[in-house]
Amino acid sequence: MAKEGVGGSFKSARTKNIPSMNTAMFKQLLSFALALCLSATGIQAQNEDPVLFSVDGVPVAKSEFVYIYSKTNGKNADFSERSLKEYLDLYVKFKLKVAKAREMQLDTIPELMRELEGYRRQLADSYLIDKEVTEKLNREAYERVQQDVDISHILVAVGADAEEAAAEQARLKIMNAKKRIEQGAEFEAVAKEISDDKSAQNNGGHIGYVTALFPNGFYELEKAAYTAPIGELYGPLRTDAGFHLLMVHGRRAARGEIEAGHILIRTGDGVTSQAAKARIDSAYQALQNGADFEALAKAVSEDLRTAAKGGYIGFFGINQYSRDFEDAAFGLAEDGAYTQPVQTSVGWHIIRRVSLRGIQPYSIEKGRLENAVKKDNRFEQAKIAMVERIKKDADMKEYPKVLDAFASSLTDTFLTFRWRAPETPSGETLITFGEGYDVTLGDFTSYLERSSRQRLRMGRGKDVKEAVQELYTAFVDESAMRYEEKQLEAKYPDFKALMREYEEGILLFEATKMLVWDKASQDSVGLEKFFKRIRGKYRYGERAKTSIYKVANELSDQMDEIRAFMSTHTPEEVLAKYNTGEGYFPEIRHESKTLDKDLYPEFKNMEWKVGALSQSEPLPQSSVFKVIKIEEILEPRDKTLEEARGYVVADYQDYLEEEWVESLRKAYPVKINDEVFQSMIEK
Structure with missing residues (x-):
């Protein structure tokens, strides 16, 4: 990251030829960069978290600095005194600019606050699932793939969507098999007799050693295989295939x-x-x-x-x-x-x-496991379990009378495209979570209007009250997620850090844009004065006005003659002599260019004088030869402001920013706790 780039580098996002950065591009890049931090190490607990420095009395904790230093420097974060000092200076500058942005009340601009809230919603949607579901399942899978399990099973097949009577019949059959084994029957014999796993006829239900992840739909069997006591009959348990009895014979380190x-x-x-x-x-x-x-x-x-x-x-x-x-x-x-x-x-x-x-470290295995986990129905099961946990922890309360009264007021138009939510949303409480988080009937009717596709599908085969109840169930789950997302800053310090970082990044960008970038590109008087101060910095070296000829391969056998003619004649004369007009393209094409001596390798192998010709070089992947002729040699000179504008504006930005930082240091006192700083150094 560039040295002025703390907290979402702004200077590194522009080149010396670009006076200011496109706002949308910056924010898109910043969003992407921050999204990559979802797996970053969380900030240390706030207890025993000393203040490293303060800007105008606003403290910055050691944990915040360590987090941003480690994230920005990655493998190069060696915690040496030199590295920490350099980055501390950058972070202090960053916080000075943020302090100025807050003084300018940029954090009250509705457009910026809407953008921040929009980003928060976008991040929270995936963050909660990643933390509560994906990461836990990944870790669970990683622990399991480190072991192979030796199992036998008996299966009584019944579909996951089977009628209740069929499922009960299958359950009774497996319970009877369990009873027989508990009374002394051999597991192998019972498996051969009743198991719907066809391999049981040959192996007596003994599958042998297997490893996670089990096939989709067999998560409960996998869970039991890794947790059930060895040598004991376990079950029955239900999978998508039916009911199982399980026997775990042993576990060993995974063979890989x-x-x-x-x-x-x-x-x-x-x-x-x-x-x-x-x-x-x-x-x-x-x-x-x-x-x-x-x-x-x-x-x-x-x-x-x-x-x-x-x-x-x-x-x-x-x-x-x-x-x-x-x-x-x-x-x-x-x-x-x-x-x-x-x-x-x-x-x-x-x-x-x-x-x-063998089994690789988690950081390597994680990607493979996550792909498999997300394709497995355990992922949906875990999301359902998470929502149920949220409801329980939040002491969710429902008000069914409000829902019943609303459902009774609806007609059959509810299941058509003509239905609209009331213009004045109802404020009646429908659901409550925790303390002070109320979900109203108006919130539900707004959800129903957004869910028009689901409503219309329900018009086939469901009555109004059934449809309302089904949509309400989905709405409750969504509301539980929205409630939990409101708690993310309190529950996850790294999420709080991401939101702080993004907010401060937006503020810094806007303040820098207003006070530095826009001024550098729009202040023509200031730019002219600055250019006079640095006059002589931008110069042209030795250059030449040249003719560049591209000669068709068909004329290659005449190249010596053509080169001799080029050396003593004008471009117009060369083209008039050799371009016959018989082909689709002219035999020789010409363009005039002013070229820097030091930038073109052709000049190294030719005399630096008027009339000199380069070698006849064939162009790569082309059927033409290129020849450069020096027409006039230009002496070195200073560039004008217009000729060097891109570079001058970029340098003017740097100058304005340095002046700005110095003024901020005078306006906002900075206090650094040297004892805390020294505690971070790793020697």
């Missing part, structure tokens, strides 16, 4: 993923296991004698999919291949090691470990 290759000798189709074993033993002996694994796999492996790649399989995790194959592969202790011959249902293998990829 292995990158491997193999050599396969198949059995079957007339090939006995003994014959295949003899061939794989021969391959194993060749490896023991120093044969290259990949070359041997290409020569003898009967896995057509991998043999051509030297036996390379790629990465795989648990439950992708047979247990014998998996156990042997994950049993290899180091990269490059290979197994003794391993038998599976398809034949005999020698497996080679290429690499092992």
Whole structure:
């Protein structure tokens, strides 16, 4: 970040050629930058949070400075004395400008306050879900993927939307199975007899080791697999597939993923296991004698999919291949090691470990887990649970008589596009949260008018009172979210910091725009005086007026003749001689330009004199050659104000800003607590 850029850099957002920054662009960039901070470390608790400095008596806590210093500097935040001093100076300047903005009462401008509130709503919508739902589910998933769980289950299938009678019948069937097992029946035998999981006929319900995340709709089964006591019958529990009984046999550290290759000798189709074993033993002996694994796999492996790649399989995790194959592969202790011959249902293998990829740190795994979590119905379940928690914590109260009276007053037009909310919203209380947060009937009718699409859909198959009740339920949930969003600053210090940062950023931008940027671009008298003070700073070096010729490739065999003619004739004469007009494009094109000697590499390989020609360089991805001719050499000179305006305005801005900061230091006393500052230094 540029040195004057504390709290949402303003100077770094413009170049020396741009006198002032586009307001909408700045605010868009600032919004984006702040949105990236949702996962930033929260500010320290306010107790034991000393004041680092004050501006005109307004304190700035150590935690605030540490937060913004760490966020801005990222990996470069080394907390050295030099780095902290430099950034403290920047942050003091930032706070001085904010103090001036407040004195100018910019924080009372309705337009700016509406923008701030709009940003708050936008941020709060996602912030609450991220903090209360996404982050918790991500953390939960990360804890679980660090373990594999060995489970068996019995399933009695019934759809998630099944009729109540069908669901009850399935529940009774699973309860009966549980009772039988508790009375001494073997789990495996009961699974083979009644489980609707078709694999139970072969495995007796024993799935083996699995890892989170379980398939969509099986969150309750996953939850139980990671929390139920080992060796005890657990359930019944309901998933989208039906009712389950669960047995957890064990848990182990997650195997992660292995990158491997193999050599396969198949059995079957007339090939006995003994014959295949003899061939794989021969391959194993060749490896023991120093044969290259990949070359041997290409020569003898009967896995057509991998043999051509030297036996390379790629990465795989648990439950992708047979247990014998998996156990042997994950049993290899180091990269490059290979197994003794391993038998599976398809034949005999020698497996080679290429690499092992364990569970990565949370910062790396988070993105993958979050994508999976948000696609799973556990995400919606967690949001529902969050809303219910909000209602309970806020001691939500409802006033059903108000709702019933309103619903009774409606006619069938309510379910059509003709219905409109009353022009004078009702002030009757419909719901209350906490102390002093009332939701009125007028708020509900405004919601109903906004929800026209849902109302119209309900016109098919629902009566008015049913429709009102369903819409009311959704409205209650939305109101609970709005209530909780009002508490964000109190509950989450990092959210409070974001809002403070954005508010101060808006104020600083407006004040700087009014007192520096606009003045620099509009104060022509001041700009002229400033330019006289720095006269000589902006100069042209050695330059030349040139002719730039672009010669078609068709004339390449005449290039020597053309160059000789160019050196002694005017552009008009060159074009008249060689442009015949027969082709679609002219054979030679010309333009005049004034070029700086130091900026064009062509000048390095040619004499600096009138009439000199550059080499005939073919232009990249083009069928033309470029030749530069020096027509006139210009002596170095100072630039005029108009010629250097962009640079001068930018420097004038810097000058005005320096003067402004000095005046602010005189107007607003700054006190720095050196003891607190020293406590931050890491030596």
